[in-house]
Amino acid sequence: MSTPNAKGKDRHQEILDAAARVITDRGLAETRISDIAEQAGVSPGLILYYFESKDRLLSEALTFANDQFYLRMSREIRRIASAREQLRRMIDLSVPGYLPEYGRLDEWALWIEVWVRALRDTEMAKDREVLDQRWRSQIADIVRGGQASGEFTAPQDADELALRLAAIIDGLAIQVIMNDSLVTTERMHRTTMEVAAQTLGFQLEPAAG
Amino acid sequence: MSTPNAKGKDRHQEILDAAARVITDRGLAETRISDIAEQAGVSPGLILYYFESKDRLLSEALTFANDQFYLRMSREIRRIASAREQLRRMIDLSVPGYLPEYGRLDEWALWIEVWVRALRDTEMAKDREVLDQRWRSQIADIVRGGQASGEFTAPQDADELALRLAAIIDGLAIQVIMNDSLVTTERMHRTTMEVAAQTLGFQLEPAAG
DNA sequence: CACGCGTTTGAACGACCAGTCAAGCGAGGC
DNA sequence: GCCTCGCTTGACTGGTCGTTCAAACGCGTG
Numbered sequence: 384m385s386t387p388n389a390k391g392k393d394r395h396q397e398i399l400d401a402a403a404r405v406i407t408d409r410g411l412a413e414t415r416i417s418d419i420a421e422q423a424g425v426s427p428g429l430i431l432y433y434f435e436s437k438d439r440l441l442s443e444a445l446t447f448a449n450d451q452f453y454l455r456m457s458r459e460i461r462r463i464a465s466a467r468e469q470l471r472r473m474i475d476l477s478v479p480g481y482l483p484e485y486g487r488l489d490e491w492a493l494w495i496e497v498w499v500r501a502l503r504d505t506e507m508a509k510d511r512e513v514l515d516q517r518w519r520s521q522i523a524d525i526v527r528g529g530q531a532s533g534e535f536t537a538p539q540d541a542d543e544l545a546l547r548l549a550a551i552i553d554g555l556a557i558q559v560i561m562n563d564s565l566v567t568t569e570r571m572h573r574t575t576m577e578v579a580a581q582t583l584g585f586q587l588e589p590a591a592g
Numbered sequence: 593m594s595t596p597n598a599k600g601k602d603r604h605q606e607i608l609d610a611a612a613r614v615i616t617d618r619g620l621a622e623t624r625i626s627d628i629a630e631q632a633g634v635s636p637g638l639i640l641y642y643f644e645s646k647d648r649l650l651s652e653a654l655t656f657a658n659d660q661f662y663l664r665m666s667r668e669i670r671r672i673a674s675a676r677e678q679l680r681r682m683i684d685l686s687v688p689g690y691l692p693e694y695g696r697l698d699e700w701a702l703w704i705e706v707w708v709r710a711l712r713d714t715e716m717a718k719d720r721e722v723l724d725q726r727w728r729s730q731i732a733d734i735v736r737g738g739q740a741s742g743e744f745t746a747p748q749d750a751d752e753l754a755l756r757l758a759a760i761i762d763g764l765a766i767q768v769i770m771n772d773s774l775v776t777t778e779r780m781h782r783t784t785m786e787v788a789a790q791t792l793g794f795q796l797e798p799a800a801g
Numbered sequence: 802c803a804c805g806c807g808t809t810t811g812a813a814c815g816a817c818c819a820g821t822c823a824a825g826c827g828a829g830g831c
Numbered sequence: 832g833c834c835t836c837g838c839t840t841g842a843c844t845g846g847t848c849g850t851t852c853a854a855a856c857g858c859g860t861g
Contacts, residue, residue: 394808410712412621416849426810431850492711498704501770503619512772519774546775547787550763555755557762561710563721565728566755578756581790603838625819635840640820 395433398423402444407489411441411496438504445497446510452490453518460521466529467585473525474575477552479559480568491560519549526583536584544582551578604642607632611653616698620650620705647713654706655719661699662727669730675738676794682734683784686761688768689777700769728758735792745793753791760787 401423405414416437420427434440456476463469475481479491501508523545529535537544552575558566580587610632614623625646629636643649665685672678684690688700710717732754738744746753761784767775789796 410708412708413712415847427849428811428851429809432808437849495704495707495711498766498770499619499621499708502701502704503622508770511770515767515770515772516774543783546764547760547783550760550767550783551756553763553766554759554761557707558724558759561707561717561720561724563724565725574752574756574759624817636819637821637841638839641838646819 394425394429398425398430398433398440399444399447402440403448403493406441406444406496407448407492410492411500414441439506442500442504442507442510445493445500445507446514448493449490449497449514453514453521457521460525466525466532466534469525470529470579470583471576473522474552474572474579477556478568478572478575479556481572491556495557495560515549519545522548529583529585534585537582547582548579551575603634603638607634607639607642607649608653608656611649612657612702615650615653615705616657616701619701620709623650648715651709651713651716651719654702654709654716655723657702658699658706658723662723662730666730669734675734675741675743678734679738679788679792680785682731683761683781683788686765687777687781687784688765690781700765704766704769724758728754731757738792738794743794746791756791757788760784 398419402414402419405418405422409418416430417427419440420430423430430440431437434443456473459472459476460469463472476485497507497511497514501511519542523541526535526541526544526548530537530541555566555571555575559568559571576587607628611623611628614627614631618627625639626636628649629639632639639649640646643652665682668681668685669678672681685694706716706720706723710720728751732750735744735750735753735757739746739750764775764780764784768777768780785796
């Protein structure tokens with residue numbers, strides 16, 4: 384709260400953060416500027432002092448939130464040495480509700496909103512592509528690491544394998560956050576691990592307690 | 593246009609159909625009652641004579657459209673004898689834009705709208721689960737057929753295998769309709785076929801010309 | 802202490818749209 | 832030919848926001 388610039392930056396982030404929270408629990412369609420203002424503890428007018436329009440704010444908020452998620456995962460992964468353990472951690476973090484300390488809907492619900500929006504909003508479409516490709520590269524890096532260390536025996540191109548893993552995670556996660564009675568959090572985790580083992584070529588150790 | 597009942601039924605369907613078309617090309621968020629009326633060639637007032645609210649109409653329209661898609665695929669598949677050919681046909685129909693005679697966005701774009709909506713609308717959530725499970729059963733039936741005939745050698749439970757295939761198709765289809773530069777229609781088709789072959793246990797014949 | 806300026810407020814405006822309704826229309830029965 | 836009744840119209844209403852704006856606020860400076 385010292386210089387105007389720093390203050391401006393704070394507000395900007397605060398608002399994005401508030402917006403992400405509101406979108407997460409009401410959905411894009413039910414998000415009003417006044418909701419965001421309330422969540423941020425400021426007046427509605429201020430929102431449009433920092434953002435040129437509601438539309439741009441919403442797109443930025445979606446990008447921002449997904450960015451946060453990526454960064455968190457990225458930081459965690461980097462601290463793990465074994466490719467197999469990196470992979471396991473990535474899967475743990477990707478399965479909605481698997482780690483109780485993280486929320487359930489949160490990230491994935493926002494992704495679906497991104498998809499819908501990207502169909503018609505060019506800016507959002509560009510951001511989405513960047514986010515998705517970065518996510519797949521991260522998986523590809525893990526795969527390459529495992530191939531180099533001999534932990535994974537699959538001979539195919541790492542980017543191709545990463546695409547397959549990313550796709551199955553997306554597809555299953557959708558069912559889980561939809562609360563499909565046949566696709567539970569636990570089932571998704573098990574299936575994803577098995578598919579990963581088969582796809583990348585490694586032996587699955589028996590599930591932990 | 594003879595009896596009132598038949599007329600009523602026609603209108604009902606006509607409106608659902610018009611709604612599905614409008615949603616497909618403008619998106620749920622940008623769909624107005626007047627747009628649907630215009631598309632159907634009737635006055636706005638009539639829409640609410642046949643549906644109790646815009647909300648219910650939209651949900652019904654989404655369900656209706658996805659139902660149509662399912663029925664079309666179901667009919668096609670049933671006429672094919674070999675499980676491998678059934679599978680191939682199912683994949684051809686599922687890859688957005690692969691068969692030029694069908695549209696590109698159409699079905700899948702509607703699915704994403706269903707997902708967003710199902711997160712908050714209980715009715716939609718129920719319909720989605722039915723639609724999704726039916727879709728997975730259809731795949732499971734193909735898998736079971738192939739296992740019985742010996743075309744597929746994978747020993748796992750057909751429902752589990754179907755879930756994996758459905759998930760990877762969903763995950764890839766999203767990227768394709770998002771126009772991701774790295775996930776083209778052709779790549780999705782190739783990848784899906786390869787994954788199917790590996791997952792179900794059959795030999796992939798070299799791609800046709 | 803007063804001035805200036807970036808920040809913040811919240812009331813007011815105007816556009817948009819779902820849903821209502823009173824009035825017309827037309828086919829079929831009598 | 833007229834009456835009925837279900838179908839259809841489109842103007843209107845009420846409410847909901849996004850956005851604007853003039854006024855206030857308060858910090859830092861001179």
